[in-house]
Amino acid sequence: MKFNNGKSMKYLRIFFIANISLLFFISCSDIREDIPISAPKIALHKDGIKNPASPNFHGRLVATSNWDMKQCQQCHAANYNGGTAGASCYDCHKTPGGPEACNTCHGDFSNPLRIAPPRALNGDVLSSDRGVGAHSKHLYDNKLGKVVSCNQCHIEPATGFSDPSHIDNTPGAEIVFGSLSKLQTNKSNGFNYQASLGDFIPNPSFDSNNAGCANTYCHGYFKNGNLNNVVLFTAQSQGAACGTCHGDPATGNPLPKTNLQGGTHPPPPTAQDCQLCHGDVVEVNNGVYTIVNKDKHINGKLNVFGNEFEF
Structure with a gap:
């Protein structure tokens, strides 16, 4: 069967227009709104981060990092108000000083006036424990003599939590006798x-x-x-x-x-x-x-x- 040139050109134009139209409709079709999008969630902390009984408790992580709070500040901001994490440390650390308050690591977490052990850094609470000892007898509950301040046995940090006299590379509390x-x-x-x-x-x-x-x-x-x-x-x-x-x-x-x-x-x-x-x-x-x-x-x-x- 033979086609004249006129008919061939006609069929060729129709074929070309049909393909262009198909491509146009495909490229301009609407995105289906019901397509599920499931972005993976990123969790920086393991389960138990806020549970004192958990090995993943954040207090343990800070302790194993030699009490370096800068790792917390990277996400929660230097003032611990939330930062990029959007979670304020003050939601739990409600006392003045927040996470850097004296009674966060030692003393009574619920009472900012009881900053000395018990509780000791390792969690001990008995006066027969080395980290607890006679702290309460000296600072709060002395029935035989006038109570003393922390600086009669230790150097009180002058510039806050990270003061070199407070956080250093030597384990344990230094005994520096006062006047x-x-x-x-x-x-x-x-x-x-x-x-x-x-x-x-x-x-x-x-x-x-x-x-x-x-x-x-x-x-x-x-x-x-x-x-x-x-x-x-x-x-x-x-x-x-x-x-x-x-x-x-x-x-x-x-x-x-x-x-x-x-x-x-x-x-x-x-x-x-x-x-x-x-x-x-x-x-x-x-x-x-x-x-x-x-x-x-x-x-x-x-x-x-x-x-x-x-x-």
Whole structure:
């Protein structure tokens, strides 16, 4: 069968137009709105990131990173308000300071006023535990003497959480004794100075092996005190028994050294009742001594006959 040139050109045009139209309709067709789009979700944290009992708890991750909070700030912002993560740390860390508050890592997480252990960094809560010890006795619950501040045993960070004195490359808390532990109690211009007795200048020390404090004013290194007394940080009530700092630790008798024993007190029967001279501090009933005003005991001053004197 033969086609003339006119018909061939006609069929060729029709074929060309049909193909162009088909391509046009295909390229301009609408995208179906019901096509499901499932983008993969990216999870930076594993399950349990907010569960203290989980090995994936974020507190554990911070601890294993030597308490480096910068890794948290990368996503939650330098002020922890959310950042690119869109999740504010203050949703859980509600106390002043947020994640960098003192009681976040040690102390009572629910009470910003209790920043010292218990809880210790490792979670210990018993006073027999090394990280807990007598922190509460010194800072909050001292019934025998005036409470002290953290800086009497540690350097308080001056510039916040990341201060080099706070976060460094050496594990454990450094013991740096403050002024109270070093108090000299026999000065030439002080009350009841006696040159023959020496100066009684403490040289505090801490034994990291047994957590023992020695040569401190707080625990016996003072005029009329038991200079060789060593108190263990985990000794609990035994470390504060009557007679340990002054008197006889074996019997619990708190009567301090007489002038015949290298002290300044007269011998019995004159010096057999502490409250005769120190009635603002202590009283005795049936041989039982009780501190009546703890703020006037172990406070760096000498209380005699209702007056406080500098040593």
